[in-house]
Amino acid sequence: MRTLILGGTRFLGRATAQLAVEQGHEVTCAARGVSGVAPAGARFVPVDRDDPQALAQLAGEGFDAVIDVTRQISHARYALDALAERVGHWSFVSTISVYADHTTPGQTASDAPVLPPAPPEVDGPVGPDHRWYGECKVSIEELVRERMGVDRSFICRAGLIVGAEDPSDRFPYWVRRLSAGGEVLAPGRPTDRVQFVDVADLAGWLLHAAGTGLTGTYDGTGPAMSRADLLHGVAAGLGVTDPVLTWVDQEFLLAHDVREWSGERALPLWVRLPETGGLMDRDAAPALGAGLAIRPLSDTVRATAAWMAAEPAAVRQGGLDPADEAAVLREWQAVRDR
Numbered sequence: 096m097r098t099l100i101l102g103g104t105r106f107l108g109r110a111t112a113q114l115a116v117e118q119g120h121e122v123t124c125a126a127r128g129v130s131g132v133a134p135a136g137a138r139f140v141p142v143d144r145d146d147p148q149a150l151a152q153l154a155g156e157g158f159d160a161v162i163d164v165t166r167q168i169s170h171a172r173y174a175l176d177a178l179a180e181r182v183g184h185w186s187f188v189s190t191i192s193v194y195a196d197h198t199t200p201g202q203t204a205s206d207a208p209v210l211p212p213a214p215p216e217v218d219g220p221v222g223p224d225h226r227w228y229g230e231c232k233v234s235i236e237e238l239v240r241e242r243m244g245v246d247r248s249f250i251c252r253a254g255l256i257v258g259a260e261d262p263s264d265r266f267p268y269w270v271r272r273l274s275a276g277g278e279v280l281a282p283g284r285p286t287d288r289v290q291f292v293d294v295a296d297l298a299g300w301l302l303h304a305a306g307t308g309l310t311g312t313y314d315g316t317g318p319a320m321s322r323a324d325l326l327h328g329v330a331a332g333l334g335v336t337d338p339v340l341t342w343v344d345q346e347f348l349l350a351h352d353v354r355e356w357s358g359e360r361a362l363p364l365w366v367r368l369p370e371t372g373g374l375m376d377r378d379a380a381p382a383l384g385a386g387l388a389i390r391p392l393s394d395t396v397r398a399t400a401a402w403m404a405a406e407p408a409a410v411r412q413g414g415l416d417p418a419d420e421a422a423v424l425r426e427w428q429a430v431r432d433r
């Protein structure tokens with residue numbers, strides 16, 4: 096099978112290219128080569144997709160499947176202009192950020208409302224908060240369906256992607272924190288929902304979709320679980336028995352400038368409830384029914400930890416630092432013991 100990955104030099108695109116090589120695909124990765132390198136065994140074609148003609152060099156080849164991870168509307172348009180006629184199946188990696196409602200739990204991709212497409216003057220996400228990210232992905236989804244037809248397009252709206260080579264500080268924070276031991280600040284309630292997908296599972300599903308001609312629009316995420324199961328599962332995957340988790344109220348954390356999701360002073364995989372209760376509690380059943388296979392959490396933890404140990408310089412050090420965590424825990428205990 097001839098498979099073209101538009102990307103392939105980092106995280107999901109790279110994992111997908113790697114797995115495709117292992118599965119015997121004839122793999123081409125087209126990117127600049129700025130973010131990293133394509134995996135061994137894949138052909139790398141250097142292209143800058145800002146150039147409308149950049150993919151013309153591949154137009155004569157014909158591919159059974161294309162997998163595109165872009166966030167830029169023009170990049171998607173140029174790729175479809177150059178390749179749509181000669182490609183059997185087109186997968187576009189979108190995001191759950193396309194949804195208009197992040198409050199309601201249990202929403203399903205087939206009928207959940209999405210944001211409007213990006214306004215005409217916007218081509219890609221802007222600034223540190225990635226303004227227009229969801230809207231740009233909506234625009235690209237529409238372009239792909241329009242140009243490939245619904246019978247040749249697969250739209251995968253990825254949830255939080257975790258695992259080896261994760262460029263974010265989110266899942267790695269919890270691997271680092273639980274392996275360090277001691278009293279761990281666990282945000283919110285043990286029963287709060289969290290949801291994510293292992294990069295290797297998502298890569299496997301993208302290739303399954305390409306190989307079987309799966310079409311339609313799905314959320315690409317695993318089943319939601321409780322935060323207690325996540326933290327105990329991460330500990331278990333690391334071989335840490337009986338982690339000491341101190342659950343701290345959301346309102347107390349917010350009042351002490353502990354932030355949500357990602358970045359400085361943030362506790363990853365934690366968002367405020369009920370306002371953001373839909374973000375990590377989506378209906379994974381359609382994807383699971385359409386071939387998304389989810390590995391045990393312990394495998395994800397071990398793969399992440401092995402990568403963090405092998406490439407420490409590549410691991411982003413975000414989240415609440417140990418001194419700040421200890422200070423918040425001291426204050427919490429003082430309030431609780433009063």
Ligand SMILES: NC(=O)c1ccc[n+]([C@@H]2O[C@H](COP(=O)([O-])OP(=O)(O)OC[C@H]3O[C@@H](n4cnc5c(N)ncnc54)[C@H](OP(=O)(O)O)[C@@H]3O)[C@@H](O)[C@H]2O)c1
Pocket residue numbers: 101102103104105106107108109125126127128129130131142143144145163164165166188189190191252253254255256257263
């Ligand atoms: N991480 C998450 O938790 C998460 C959650 C939901 C959805 N997603 C989606 O999942 C996908 C993740 O994709 P990813 O991990 O493979 O990588 P990515 O971070 O989206 O990387 C973009 C890819 O495009 C290439 N690229 C960027 N600018 C280019 C240009 N001007 N010309 C040619 N190539 C260019 C990059 O390679 P070069 O820089 O080498 O050119 C890289 O391979 C994205 O679509 C993202 O929106 C991610």
